[in-house]
Amino acid sequence: MLQDIASGNYSEYLKPIREILVNIGMVVEGLGSSQAKSISLLISKHNSLTGDVVKSIASVSIEEASRLVVLTGILLNLKRAIEALDAISFLFEGGEEPIEAQRKNVKEASEILLKAFGNLEAMREKDLDEVLSRFKLLKMTLGGVERIRSNTLAILIYKMAYNGYCVARVARGLV
Secondary structure, three states: OHHHHHOOOOHHHHHHHHHHHHHHHHHHHOEOEOOHHHHHHHHHHHHHHHHHHHHHHOOOOHHHHHHHHHHHHHHHHHHHHHHHHHHHHHHHHOOOOOOHHHHHHHHHHHHHHHHHHHHHHHOOHHHHHHHHHHHHHHHHHOOHHHHHHOOHHHHHHHHHHHHHHHHHHHHHHHO
């Protein structure tokens, strides 16, 4: 599937994915101010893209449909990451300013997600390995499983990064 992606057969799906990723980066940069409108736009673009992919599954060969099913699964990871970012942005808007370390963790989770999706097209195993190790490092930075479980913001940051990790694992398995 990734060879098809790299050769341009899926460019009509990858372009909206890239737009969504750019918008995710902009939401992360604007944390602390109201991001509801930007996130609604992200969700709308994602729903539209997913709808297009699902419609295509019904009208193509079995081989092509199976590739699109994999792409739909990858898009589900993107949707989950957007939902986590939505909740993160809400927490950052609260009266109490989150600590700078948490802001850095959100940026790191965002970069993991962006890099994982970016490497779907590039198919560079070394870069995918870097995504996987950055995720493991972020998990340690957040304080491991016990501390993550007791902190709402850490849970959401972890979820956002985890979806990038899942995409990188899928991509790495197909390289």
